[in-house]
Amino acid sequence: MNFDFALILVLVTFATGLAWLADKIFFEKPRLQMIAAAEQSAGGVLPEEVKEKIEALPWWADFSKSMFPVLAIVLIVRSFVIEPFQIPSGSMLPTLKIGDFILVNKFHYGLRLPVVNTKFVSLNSPERGDVVVFKFPKDTKVNYIKRVVGVPGDVITYKDKMIYVNGEVQIQTLLAKLPPRSPETMLYREQLGAAEHEIYTDIYAPNLSGEWTVPEGKYFVMGDNRDNSNDSRFWGFVPDELLVGKAFAVWMHWPELFSIPDLTAIRSIK
Template identity: 35%
Template sequence: MAHIFAVFLAITTFSSGIIWCINRIKSLQYRYRKNKEGQCKGMEISVEKGQGGLIESIASIFPVLLLVFIVRSFIFEPFHIPSGSMIPTLLIGDFILVEKYAYGLRNPITNTVFIKTGNPKRGDIVVFQYPKNPRQDYIKRIIGLPGDRVDYNPIKKTLSIISSCVNKKDCDGLIKVTYSNDKENNRILSKFSTNVLDNTFDQLLSNDLYLEGLHITIRSETIDNMSHRILLSNWEKSHLRSIPQRREEVPLSWFVPEKMYFVMGDNRDNSSDSRIWGFVSEDHLIGKAIVIWMSIDKQIGQWPTGLTFRRIGMIQ
């Protein structure tokens, strides 16, 4: 939908710009002719009759459309959060602003970079085009940079990152990753129980949304001195078929290629991310999420019930 709107906005802005230019030229020609005839002596001359109506209205909105086009295409773009893959950092119903120029100025239609302005860092929350379907936008946190080796322990649910890997063998530079402050949080479980099992990285023995034996834990994760919170869903063994039994299907170690990034959702057990479908190309990056500007109290498939002002602020 965002891509369709971008194309529509570009076409509308371009079309109204042409009409504005034609209308402006005609107006100047009219004024010049009247001045030359001596009928305009320092007085304001109105536009010729017959130039009003629809054409005049379209021309008048061009400056507004141009401003919206520039801001949305190159500076900031609003997005909304439709799923729970970034809980607890971002909740369903959050509206965020994405800094479009964080990593480069891009063609708003093709997303091609024409001026590079920076590089993504570990811990950045980025909006990008889903590799399997570029027309669909995803939002995740960058975990691995080009050249990194990323290891994920599905039992302890911890990360290990080694930078500067060459030919998938020689690596140096262990990135410090620490964890602390595990807290069970039943409020999140009760609020998001309708979708807490969607897209789980672990494999449940049953497809039922029966949540007995499920414990929700919030943990603080620090990667290279940058801290954020992650959400863990811990099932009792009787409810779970463990990932190590499916090791041949789910790789637990990844080498990040050049110009690629490894991303994960903060809702570690309820996120479709690089562990499932691979890396994100830098050509697919859209921008960096920086602020929540509005938040509505909402769950998937339900109508909003109100605004949540306490969530407005910068994103960590």
């Protein structure tokens, strides 16, 4: 079952804020009046323990008062600044490993309202080579991470496991054959526009080919594990409105629940 965490966070933040506000408007004044009446009846200042008992908030108001500021800060940071994600698959190997915990810049491509994802401030546009998180066009409850290969107006050709952008081949430099004695995977350094990164190709995987013209407002994305990635070659383009943000760092590697988190895996994402 997929839970919409953003929606749950918005609803809980709204509920606690509303409860706190309701207490301030409807219940705080009667409490103060009760203290004043008790002091007048006692002919002076009430003992501190009696005053604290009268001033005590109901459990729901106390909980809301404590949690609302925390939830509001989390909501703001997660919606507009940085959001963490965990890598669930090997489609971005060797750049990102299964179990990597990454940080995503939520404001790099503009500010969007939480849940509805409507952009209200435009900033940068995705560039070739950017590693982006986006909502999967076929199921927007699922987040995907891939590398931007084509921007609006580009003609992308994929042939013999090479990328051509507007007819220009993107250079690949062989780094290693893995494993060396009986290779199955080729490790390349690829130049994609101004971005340089590493990719895998599978020696025994079939050669796919195709050509795509990227429409306005959409992007063509691919995984760095080229023969093991479900990407734009199979399901099409990523609309701008489904972009979540730009991935910029790995802050931890934790592949299994009962394994030890590896904080030495901290690195920037290229």
